[in-house]
Amino acid sequence: MTHNHNAVPAQDYLAYVTRQIRLDAGHTPQTWKDAIAAYDHAHNHPPPTLADRDEARRILTYIRGQSPDDALTPHLADLVTCLNREHIRRDELALAASAALVYTRAQEREARAREESKRRQTSRHVGARGQEISITRAYILAHRDRPSPHTGRVHIYEIQDGQGNAYTYFASRPELEPGWTYDLLADVKRHEIYREIQKTIVGNVRIGRVVEEGSK
Numbered sequence: 001m002t003h004n005h006n007a008v009p010a011q012d013y014l015a016y017v018t019r020q021i022r023l024d025a026g027h028t029p030q031t032w033k034d035a036i037a038a039y040d041h042a043h044n045h046p047p048p049t050l051a052d053r054d055e056a057r058r059i060l061t062y063i064r065g066q067s068p069d070d071a072l073t074p075h076l077a078d079l080v081t082c083l084n085r086e087h088i089r090r091d092e093l094a095l096a097a098s099a100a101l102v103y104t105r106a107q108e109r110e111a112r113a114r115e116e117s118k119r120r121q122t123s124r125h126v127g128a129r130g131q132e133i134s135i136t137r138a139y140i141l142a143h144r145d146r147p148s149p150h151t152g153r154v155h156i157y158e159i160q161d162g163q164g165n166a167y168t169y170f171a172s173r174p175e176l177e178p179g180w181t182y183d184l185l186a187d188v189k190r191h192e193i194y195r196e197i198q199k200t201i202v203g204n205v206r207i208g209r210v211v212e213e214g215s216k
Contacts, residue, residue: 008093010096013093015056016035031100035093063079082096125165129189135182170203181210182209185206187203
């Protein structure tokens with residue numbers, strides 16, 4: 001197969017990029033080089049699948065849908081300029097390949113926004129201050145830590161139960177695993193509303209049992 005030595009079709013190239021990401025199980029600094037090598041020597045490589053080509057089309061649609069009037073980062077602005085052309089110059093291949101990562105991150109942000117919207121709709125305050133409560137199927141959404149003048153570090157857990165109620169737990173040491181699901185006992189400390197989400201702040205958390213290990 002003979003290809004233009006100076007430029008490649010944008011959608012065809014992105015199909016090879018998505019193919020390479022699928023084969024490597026993720027985007028790497030080598031992705032664009034391997035993708036163009038497979039494109040240039042297509043007779044030696046399996047072609048992109050229909051799913052690869054569909055994903056490339058979605059990536060291209062997303063990037064081309066970004067308005068120059070929006071407050072774009074310099075990288076995204078360059079990407080929009082690059083991929084609004086039907087052909088990509090060969091000195092822009094690394095930039096063009098990054099569109100897949102930009103698109104994936106945008107999808108992840110949208111998924112988080114949908115999840116937060118769902119939590120705003122479903123979460124309710126649980127129990128009364130000082131009351132011991134059971135948190136059934138408590139999924140550990142996130143764990144972060146920060147300096148504390150009292151304990152050295154404080155560990156903050158964001159928790160969601162099986163009914164969609166949101167909890168925050170401040171601990172003096174690591175106690176729970178992100179991505180795991182537990183049945184917990186805890187004491188209600190107070191109720192808060194954060195970003196329109198009703199949250200129950202708990203303390204003295206005890207593990208009743210591990211329901212499921214690992215990420216859901």
